């Protein structure tokens with residue numbers, strides 16, 4: 468198998484791998500780099516220009532894996548496009564949203580190339596998505612050389628799959644983005660651990676993050692609930708900035724279940740943003756596929772309401788309660804940014820971060836600001852000392868590095884290819900893999916350089 472990383476900048480970026488097995492050519496994922504603007508945010512597809520691509524496999528519906536799919540499919544109208552049932556139900560929505568965001572960015576930031584694709588493009592390609600059931604091999608390949616493609620549930624986000632490829636009596640495994648632990652709304656990964664793989668293509672997102680001793684997902688949920696209850700008892704409000712897909716519904720479920728157990732007092736709960744639309748999709752996915760444990764009943768039971776439209780920086784909202792709002796990184800001009808400006812100046816309030824925050828985003832900057840220090844809300848031209856309680860909780864959607872290391876070692880591969888991680892994260896995996904198995908070949912692929920594995 469020959470594998471070429473099309474992600475032009477390394478790091479997490481725009482995930483896309485070009486794979487050649489005999490005469491069969493296919494691509495795994497076609498992402499968009501969230502930190503770069505314009506065409507530079509796409510994978511470098513120049514290498515596959517003019518080549519026939521037989522099929523494209525999508526591991527899951529996050530933009531860093533699907534954001535360039537309309538562009539790739541425009542240039543390769545012959546390619547079949549395979550994904551899980553849940554992914555098929557989510558990707559169209561995610562791409563339409565991405566198109567809206569790019570249109571906004573074109574207007575606000577003057578990015579002439581945006582949008583990179585239109586709503587019509589998305590409607591057009593969505594008809595070509597083919598559903599692949601989990602854990603059942605699908606025969607691809609051609610000219611008498613069959614290639615077996617199997618998706619295994621990867622936790623992480625609804626519909627996420629790890630990809631097994633069987634060809635020429637060899638097996639290969641792409642982890643995709645993976646979470647082994649179960650969440651309340653989504654079961655953890657079920658990868659075929661007993662199998663031997665010739666090569667494992669491994670995500671390395673958390674390679675630089677050591678889980679502090681004694682912290683588990685359950686203990687972090689417990690600490691989150693305690694923080695929520697503490698703020699409510701002080702007569703304050705709680706803001707939980709959330710990503711629209713998965714995290715918002717997980718937090719709603721955690722709060723609802725805790726309330727049923729009497730762990731959290733009844734109070735107004737507010738939700739806003741794309742997450743509510745995604746909640747409808749997850750409800751449908753739960754009913755049709757059983758692959759997620761979230762239904763609209765949770766929203767009804769919580770009597771979820773929209774937050775007040777007009778919030779004034781420095782003035783608390785008229786009603787105290789729990790505000791579960793996107794965006795997760797508290798990006799400017801989003802509901803979570805507005806509410807943070809409203810509650811940050813009062814010590815009785817709390818802001819609870821439950822996902823990754825890029826250091827350059829307002830969320831990332833707030834996490835770096837010490838209590839009492841000044842924080843600036845640039846778009847409001849408003850600044851205040853940080854008085855509200857600011858907490859971060861380890862509830863990552865990605866597996867711990869030790870779990871991934873164990874998975875890769877147990878598969879007894881000859882080669883591990885590192886993907887989806889910053890240079891430091893990849894370096895940790897390279898060293899740890901070598902230390903545990905000196906005969907293992909570890910490849911940290913340079914963009915556009917083919918590796919035979």
Ligand SMILES: [Zn+2]
Nearest residue numbers: 527529623644
């Ligand atoms: Zn992902």
Ligand SMILES: [Zn+2]
Nearest residue numbers: 529531532644
């Ligand atoms: Zn990713």
